[in-house]
C-alpha cells in the first residue's frame with residue numbers, strides 16, 4: 001500500500017489494550033509505520049505500561065494516556081501534575097465540572113491536552129436511566145460539551161453519533177475524539193453507539209480510537225492501513 005499522509009495516519013489512535021508491556025511492544029513492532037498515535041488505557045497502564053509513554057514519545061509517536069480521572073479536585077490536579085512531564089499528547093478525565101476545572105488548571109502549559117469523556121460509547125439512554133440520570137445520551141453529551149468548552153478543556157471524547165452536533169457547538173478547532181469505531185462488518189462487542197471510520201470522519205471527528213478491530217485482526221497492520229485509507233478518502 002502507498003505511504004499514508006502522516007496527517008491522515010495520525011487521526012487514527014490505536015488502543016494498546018493488551019495485558020503486558022511485552023505484548024504492547026510486540027504489537028508496536030508489528031504495526032510499524034502504519035500507526036503514529038497510540039492509546040494506553042487501564043489494562044496496559046495497570047500492567048506497568050506507563051513508562052511506555054515516554055518511550056513511544058521518544059520514538060516520535062504520539063500517545064493518549066486514557067486514565068479517565070475522576071476524584072476530588074485536589075487529587076485530580078496532583079494526578080495530572082504527575083503525568084505532565086511524560087510527553088503524552090492527550091489525557092482523559094470524566095466530564096464533571098470540578099474534575100475538568102482541576103485538570104485544566106493542573107496541566108498548565110505542559111503541552112498535555114485534557115480530553116473530557118462525555119458519555120461512554122457503551123451507554124445508551126436506558127443505561128443512563130439505570131445510572132440515575134434524567135437526561136438521554138444526546139442531551140447529556142451536549143450539556144457536558146458546553147461545560148467543557150466554558151472550562152477550557154482541550155477536547156471531547158464522544159461517540160461518532162454525536163460528532164456532527166458537537167462540531168456545530170464547539171467550532172472547527174476543538175479535538176473530537178471518537179471511540180465506537182467499527183469498520184463495515186466488524187463486531188460491535190460492548191459498544192452501543194458506533195459508526196464506520198468514514199462516517200465518523202464525515203461527521204466531524206478529529207481522531208478515531210480503535211481497539212479490537214485492529215488488535216484482534218488477523219493482520220493488524222493491514223487493518224490499521226485500511227482504516228487510514230478510509231480516513232484519507234472521507235476527509
Ligand SMILES: O=C(O)c1cc(=O)[nH]c(=O)n1[C@@H]1O[C@H](COP(=O)(O)O)[C@@H](O)[C@H]1O
Nearest residue numbers: 015041119120121157179180209210211212
Ligand atoms: O476514552 C476512551 O478512549 C473511550 C471512551 C468511550 O466512551 N468509549 C471507549 O470505547 N473508549 C476506549 O476506546 C477503546 C475502544 O476499543 P474497541 O471497542 O476495542 O475499539 C477502548 O480502549 C475504550 O477504553
